[in-house]
Amino acid sequence: MVHQIYAGKAKEMWTTEDENVLRVVYLDQATALNGKKKDHIDDKGKTNNAISTLIFKYFEANGIETHFIKRISDTEELVKKVKIIPLEMITRNYSAGHFASRYGVEEGKKFETPVEEMCLKSDELDDPAINASQAIALGIVTQSQLDTMWVISRKVDQLLTPLFEKAGMQLIDFKLEFGTLPNGKVILADEFSPDNCRLWDTKTHHHLDKDVYRKDLGELTPVYQEVLQRLEKVILL
Amino acid sequence: MVHQIYAGKAKEMWTTEDENVLRVVYLDQATALNGKKKDHIDDKGKTNNAISTLIFKYFEANGIETHFIKRISDTEELVKKVKIIPLEMITRNYSAGHFASRYGVEEGKKFETPVEEMCLKSDELDDPAINASQAIALGIVTQSQLDTMWVISRKVDQLLTPLFEKAGMQLIDFKLEFGTLPNGKVILADEFSPDNCRLWDTKTHHHLDKDVYRKDLGELTPVYQEVLQRLEKVILL
Ligand SMILES: Nc1ncnc2c1ncn2[C@@H]1O[C@H](COP(=O)(O)OP(=O)(O)O)[C@@H](O)[C@H]1O
Ligand SMILES: Nc1ncnc2c1ncn2[C@@H]1O[C@H](COP(=O)(O)OP(=O)(O)O)[C@@H](O)[C@H]1O
Ligand SMILES: [Mg+2]
Ligand SMILES: [Mg+2]
Numbered sequence: 001m002v003h004q005i006y007a008g009k010a011k012e013m014w015t016t017e018d019e020n021v022l023r024v025v026y027l028d029q030a031t032a033l034n035g036k037k038k039d040h041i042d043d044k045g046k047t048n049n050a051i052s053t054l055i056f057k058y059f060e061a062n063g064i065e066t067h068f069i070k071r072i073s074d075t076e077e078l079v080k081k082v083k084i085i086p087l088e089m090i091t092r093n094y095s096a097g098h099f100a101s102r103y104g105v106e107e108g109k110k111f112e113t114p115v116e117e118m119c120l121k122s123d124e125l126d127d128p129a130i131n132a133s134q135a136i137a138l139g140i141v142t143q144s145q146l147d148t149m150w151v152i153s154r155k156v157d158q159l160l161t162p163l164f165e166k167a168g169m170q171l172i173d174f175k176l177e178f179g180t181l182p183n184g185k186v187i188l189a190d191e192f193s194p195d196n197c198r199l200w201d202t203k204t205h206h207h208l209d210k211d212v213y214r215k216d217l218g219e220l221t222p223v224y225q226e227v228l229q230r231l232e233k234v235i236l237l
Numbered sequence: 238m239v240h241q242i243y244a245g246k247a248k249e250m251w252t253t254e255d256e257n258v259l260r261v262v263y264l265d266q267a268t269a270l271n272g273k274k275k276d277h278i279d280d281k282g283k284t285n286n287a288i289s290t291l292i293f294k295y296f297e298a299n300g301i302e303t304h305f306i307k308r309i310s311d312t313e314e315l316v317k318k319v320k321i322i323p324l325e326m327i328t329r330n331y332s333a334g335h336f337a338s339r340y341g342v343e344e345g346k347k348f349e350t351p352v353e354e355m356c357l358k359s360d361e362l363d364d365p366a367i368n369a370s371q372a373i374a375l376g377i378v379t380q381s382q383l384d385t386m387w388v389i390s391r392k393v394d395q396l397l398t399p400l401f402e403k404a405g406m407q408l409i410d411f412k413l414e415f416g417t418l419p420n421g422k423v424i425l426a427d428e429f430s431p432d433n434c435r436l437w438d439t440k441t442h443h444h445l446d447k448d449v450y451r452k453d454l455g456e457l458t459p460v461y462q463e464v465l466q467r468l469e470k471v472i473l474l
Contacts, residue, residue, distance in 0.1 A: 102365045103357065103375060116370045120340065128339045131368045133353045137329075138340060 009035055010048070010195055016078065020182070026052075026075045030195070032214045034126055039213070046074040047224040051231065052191040053077060055160070058235050059188065062159055064152060066188040067179065082179025082189050085141050086121040087130070091153050092173040093161065096198050097211075099173075108172075108205070114157055116150060121177075148186045149178050156188075164199060167230035169208055172198035194224050246272055247285070247432055257419070258306065259318045263289075267432075269451045271363055276450070283311040284461040288468065289428040290314060292397070295472050296425065299396055301389060303425040304416065319416025319426050322378055323358040324367070328390050329410040330398065333435050334448075336410075345409075345442070351394055353387060358414070385423045386415050393425075401436060404467040406445055409435035431461050 005022070006013040012025040026045035031038045049071060056068035069078040092099055092115040099115065100107045118135065119127040135141050153176055164171045174197035177190035190196075194209035201208055208227050213220045242259070243250040249262040263282035268275045286308060293305035306315040329336055329352040336352065337344045355372065356364040372378050378386075390413055401408045411434035414427035427433075431446035438445055445464050450457045 099371070102362065103367070103371070104359070104362050105375070111374045113370075113374065115374045117368055122341070125339065125341050129366050129368075130340070131354055131366075133350075134336070134340070137348045137350065137352045138342070 009038075011191070020081050021069065022079050022081045023072070024049075024077045024079055024191075026077075026191075030210065030213045030220060032210070034123060037214075041213075041220050043221045044224065047221060047228055048191065048193040048195060049075050049077060051193045051224065051228050054228070054231055054235050054237075055192040056188075057237050058163070059156070059159070059192075061237055062155075064155055064159070064188060065185075067190075079189070080181065080187070082181055082187065084121075084177060084179040084189060085145065085149070085186070087135060087141060087149075087177075088119040088121055088127065089149050089153050089176045089178065090117045090119065090173060091115070091157050091176075092117070093157065094170065094172045094200075096172045108200075114154075116153065145178075145180075145186050149176070152176070152178070152186075152188055156192075163231075163234055165202070166234045167227075168202045169199040169227070169230065170202055170205075172200055174198070194227055199227060246275075248428070253315065257318050259316050260309070261286075261314050261316055261428075263312045263314075263428075267447065267450045267457060269447070271360060274451075278450075278457050280458045281461065284458060284465055285428065285430040285432060286312050286314060288430045288461065288465050291465070291468055291472050291474075292429040293425075294474050295400070296393070296396070296429075298474055299392075301392055301396070301425060302422075304427075316426070317418065317424070319418055319424060321358075321414060321416040321426060322382065322386070322423070324372060324378060324386075324414075325356040325358055325364065326386050326390050326413045326415065327354045327356065327410060328352070328394050328413075329354070330394065331407065331409045331437075333409050345437075351391075353390065382415075382417075382423050386413070389413070389415070389423075389425055393429075397429075400468075400471055402439070403471045404464075405439045406436045406464070406467065407439055409437055411435070431464050436464060 002015050004012055004014050009031040010027055014023040016023050026049040028041055028045045030041045053071045056066050059066050067079040067082055071077045095105050095109040096107045118130050120130045132146055136143060161171050176188060178186050179189040180186055197209060199208040208223055212218055212223050239252050241249055241251050246268040247264055251260040253260050263286040265278055265282045267278045267281060290308045293303050296303050304316040304319055308314045332342050332346040333344045355367050357367045369383055373380060398408050415423050416426040417423055434446060436445040445460055449455055449460050
């Protein structure tokens, strides 16, 4: 029987007739502070679905294998079911957010080489930072899986940085999630949207991402729609 | 003029007539919770000085270069002045302390391969965890310095684990600090004492380290003196 397997903070995951396929439902919901701040946001679900679909198709067109199968409605897509590796793989091109506050540096400082860091995906533990040695010791991941995930993260960065640049945005940082197929192969999963990255307008340096919500800077959906429109102009598939 | 250059939480650092040499004074003081808990502890200074002297001599006798020159009184030693690399280099043979609480695992679990992690030495920032990529991006350290520090940390672990074992103690985890000599060479600095490692009695699993103070389990100095006496029996220099 088709049933919901996960009610996340931004999406629901449902089984389908095909045991290898999940249906993702993007919700009109935003959360911050590990769920302590939570709001209904009209049209957020369909905007994120559209953005993530566009970007995942761009990944596939450029040789990055992902879980994405197809968008099936405004707010829904089908994806290959994977076993999620419970690590948030974060790449930072510029200092911002937790990096800036945790290490006492200003925001917007460009790194010579992108910073790569991880958090353990765990609501109970509040997504603590974790390094490779720790994650391997805990049996969460192997060194070879980590190598694969960082290789793909670097490809993503090298692909998206010039793309967003063309669209008038700086890709400040982003978070990826990966999972394993039944054959063990590690592929990109989850989503790529302004919920999971920081985008600054190249000229004004205004936030074009979830920081608008985190920092109460105004309406979120119009900002996400702006990102979508800019991306539609530069992603020609 | 000879003057104090640093008043730390457990030691004072003084210049000497020789600009390349510092005098360390071990204090009768213990702190925890980044200095929020702080107490005078009779005879702690001389006990730690004795333990650290013994262990640093053992390092030198076994080919590990350190800042140690000589002990000059109960509570004082002379060391080579280095530029401290502000990273706490932590090696964990068993889960305990922050590792256990942060990742929700029980204490005392042995790791197949020791866990290696770092904290940024910064009282203002509360010694945040930091990984190699972050530390390099912040200009704190180079990859080659990190490589050297981990090579030395592993030597220390391989040297001390059987030594403490012989003395009836499990080396649960330890923290090292490194610094650079004027010629750029990275050497082991600071101290090695029950202030900076966890030691469990092999049979009873009782704490023989600063956790006695952190957790208010009793008098600290008698415990440190016990560690010293056990070490004196197995370190024959
Ligand atoms: N292809 C996939 N197969 C299985 N699980 C997935 C897949 N892609 C993403 N997920 C997981 O589904 C959940 C998506 O819901 P979301 O609202 O983003 O959750 P969260 O609140 O954990 O961020 C996440 O836990 C994510 O790891
Ligand atoms: N050889 C050395 N040269 C210069 N500084 C040193 C040397 N060895 C240790 N230090 C530094 O001296 C201080 C020792 O005092 P301590 O009480 O341990 O300080 P803290 O409160 O920072 O732990 C530390 O900051 C340590 O990094
Ligand atoms: Mg999510
Ligand atoms: Mg110290």
